[in-house]
Amino acid sequence: MDLKCILLIVGLVVFTGTASGNKPAKPNIVFILADDFGFNDIGYHAVNHNSKMKTPFLDSLAMAGVRLENYYVQPICSPSRSQLMSGRYQIHTGLQHYIIEPRQRHGLPLDNILLPEQLKRCGYNTHMVGKWHLGFFKEEYTPWKRGFDTYFGYLTGGEDYYTRYRCDGAKFCGYDMSTEGGPTNKTYGEYSAHFFASKAGEVIKSHNTSNPMFLYVAFQSVHSPMQVPESYSKPFAFIKDKNRQIYGGMVAAMDEAVKNITEHLQAAGMWDNTLLIFSTDNGGQTLSGGNNWPLRGRKLTLWEGGVKGVGFVHGKILNVPNPNVITNNELIHVSDWFPTILSAAQCQKAPGTQSLDGYDQWNTILKNARSSRSEILHNIDPLFVPMYYKKTKFTNSTVRMGFDTSVHAGIRVRDWKLLTGEQGMDSWVEPPESHVSTEYHDVDQLDHPGYQMFNHKPVQLFNIKYDPEERVEVSDLYPEIVDELLARLVVYNKTAVPVVFPPEEEEADPARLGGFWQPWVK
Numbered sequence: 001m002d003l004k005c006i007l008l009i010v011g012l013v014v015f016t017g018t019a020s021g022n023k024p025a026k027p028n029i030v031f032i033l034a035d036d037f038g039f040n041d042i043g044y045h046a047v048n049h050n051s052k053m054k055t056p057f058l059d060s061l062a063m064a065g066v067r068l069e070n071y072y073v074q075p076i077c078s079p080s081r082s083q084l085m086s087g088r089y090q091i092h093t094g095l096q097h098y099i100i101e102p103r104q105r106h107g108l109p110l111d112n113i114l115l116p117e118q119l120k121r122c123g124y125n126t127h128m129v130g131k132w133h134l135g136f137f138k139e140e141y142t143p144w145k146r147g148f149d150t151y152f153g154y155l156t157g158g159e160d161y162y163t164r165y166r167c168d169g170a171k172f173c174g175y176d177m178s179t180e181g182g183p184t185n186k187t188y189g190e191y192s193a194h195f196f197a198s199k200a201g202e203v204i205k206s207h208n209t210s211n212p213m214f215l216y217v218a219f220q221s222v223h224s225p226m227q228v229p230e231s232y233s234k235p236f237a238f239i240k241d242k243n244r245q246i247y248g249g250m251v252a253a254m255d256e257a258v259k260n261i262t263e264h265l266q267a268a269g270m271w272d273n274t275l276l277i278f279s280t281d282n283g284g285q286t287l288s289g290g291n292n293w294p295l296r297g298r299k300l301t302l303w304e305g306g307v308k309g310v311g312f313v314h315g316k317i318l319n320v321p322n323p324n325v326i327t328n329n330e331l332i333h334v335s336d337w338f339p340t341i342l343s344a345a346q347c348q349k350a351p352g353t354q355s356l357d358g359y360d361q362w363n364t365i366l367k368n369a370r371s372s373r374s375e376i377l378h379n380i381d382p383l384f385v386p387m388y389y390k391k392t393k394f395t396n397s398t399v400r401m402g403f404d405t406s407v408h409a410g411i412r413v414r415d416w417k418l419l420t421g422e423q424g425m426d427s428w429v430e431p432p433e434s435h436v437s438t439e440y441h442d443v444d445q446l447d448h449p450g451y452q453m454f455n456h457k458p459v460q461l462f463n464i465k466y467d468p469e470e471r472v473e474v475s476d477l478y479p480e481i482v483d484e485l486l487a488r489l490v491v492y493n494k495t496a497v498p499v500v501f502p503p504e505e506e507e508a509d510p511a512r513l514g515g516f517w518q519p520w521v522k
């Protein structure tokens with residue numbers, strides 16, 4: 001026998017050995033994404049920070065799971081979702097700037113093989129329920145063309161919770177609800193938390209349990225508009241701030257919806273083999289009921305209130321000693337879910353997969369091992385216009401270490417966080433219900449007497465470990481750290497693709513498309 005032949009036999013033995021089913025079954029993966037759910041809006045944070053939000057069911061899952069307490073997301077919808085689905089920073093997908101608007105010829109580029117596609121190729125049945133917000137101008141960009149076997153949800157960023165109606169400006173209005181077969185108007189009138197929970201239930205019921213399942217539930221809850229059936233907001237009637245009162249009910253409805261989904265999984269006999277991941281997409285919007293206290297800032301900003309996310313993982317596979325919460329303080333980022341979920345699912349990346357910015361954190365979650373990540377590029381957005389702060393825009397560009405510090409950017413390296421350019425709203429907003437006064441203003445205009453700007457400088461440095469609330473700006477004390485982080489920004493900036501932010505098109509008008517938001521380019 002020659003060497004080749006021996007190698008072939010050895011190879012065959014190894015191959016049949018691994019294929020013969022000694023491996024543990026692949027877990028079902030249920031990823032639940034809340035929309036605009038603030039740091040101080042989940043029960044286990046709220047109780048320590050004067051917030052009256054209650055999430056008994058989410059708390060019970062987190063308390064018997066792994067709570068991620070050094071977990072970061074992106075500050076707005078499309079960006080966070082793009083990183084979850086692609087494992088890449090926005091500088092590598094052209095999505096650096098803001099969100100995908102309904103009438104833009106814009107989407108997460110097709111050369112990325114998305115997470116559901118990866119899981120599908122590795123034997124999973126894949127389903128999505130809820131908000132997409134990653135582009136739909138052409139059908140190729142819709143969830144049902146990007147790896148999900150089935151879909152039920154809406155394609156834009158927000159809409160009425162009951163009617164599915166949304167307007168883009170005053171002129172462009174239509175319904176936004178689609179299945180993998182196209183738009184549908186069957187769900188008119190049902191509150192979306194209930195509706196999405198029952199859709200998820202149908203998916204679970206009809207799932208063939210010989211295969212592993214990936215289910216991505218992207219709730220509308222708890223994004224604006226402020227809407228919820230009154231029975232949910234009634235317990236919060238004591239909160240005088242109307243937005244916060246309704247928001248309390250919206251949070252409660254989402255908590256119940258997650259409970260119902262887990263009950264469907266139990267009824268189908270799938271729960272014991274399910275890994276459930278819960279995450280927010282970004283920080284709370286304090287103008288629409290959300291709260292991130294004691295963190296600074298809010299949704300849309302790179303302050304901790306915009307990017308430090310609520311997140312936890314639950315499942316028997318984690319072997320959490322019962323009853324015993326595990327708090328994980330390792331640095332984890334939303335882009336990490338892509339490789340982490342593939343690892344938990346024992347899946348290889350498909351050939352031709354884009355290069356990832358996310359790290360595999362499966363051992364970090366499973367064994368509390370050190371995170372392989374010591375940096376997060378929060379973003380570099382040369383087009384950033386602070387929404388309400390036009391007056392203060394830095395007009396002089398100051399290049400330091402080769403980086404233009406008038407540009408909106410943020411980076412975390414170890415415990416340090418550097419921000420450059422305009423940062424937008426930079427206040428600490430207490431929960432409205434913690435105020436004795438019934439009058440509550442969350443202001444967002446510079447010329448409002450209640451508004452304050454702090455440390456308004458083009459370069460700001462914070463030590464997040466010792467100063468998680470970003471109260472002490474230390475760039476003058478640590479110039480060498482500033483330079484180190486600027487140098488890292490330069491390295492990232494060198495790999496950036498151009499920002500894509502195309503104009504809005506008349507052709508997208510739902511009035512031309514049967515009354516629905518749907519693809520308009522063939």
Ligand SMILES: *[C@@H]1O[C@H](CO)[C@@H](O)[C@H](O)[C@H]1NC(C)=O
Pocket residue numbers: 193194195197198253254256257260
């Ligand atoms: C949860 O299920 C219960 C029982 O079927 C139902 O009454 C309730 O409306 C459901 N809630 C949500 C948010 O889905």
Ligand SMILES: *[C@@H]1O[C@H](CO)[C@@H](O)[C@H](O)[C@H]1NC(C)=O
Pocket residue numbers: 208209210211
């Ligand atoms: C479930 O899937 C398995 C494996 O793919 C297949 O053999 C079986 O026929 C399926 N069962 C049903 C009821 O479709």
Ligand SMILES: *[C@@H]1O[C@H](CO)[C@@H](O)[C@H](O)[C@H]1NC(C)=O
Pocket residue numbers: 393394395396398457458
């Ligand atoms: C212009 O640059 C100087 C020097 O770096 C800085 O101190 C100042 O705040 C900047 N002014 C504006 C309006 O951006």
Ligand SMILES: *[C@@H]1O[C@H](CO)[C@@H](O)[C@H](O)[C@H]1NC(C)=O
Pocket residue numbers: 402403404405407493494
């Ligand atoms: C990033 O790199 C581009 C291309 O080299 C350059 O034009 C731009 O000024 C850089 N951005 C910053 C913030 O320095």
Ligand SMILES: *[C@@H]1O[C@H](CO)[C@@H](O)[C@H](O)[C@H]1NC(C)=O
Pocket residue numbers: 175185188514515516
């Ligand atoms: C959807 O249903 C509602 C309620 O029946 C109706 O008012 C609306 O016109 C329908 N929309 C479309 C696009 O069919």
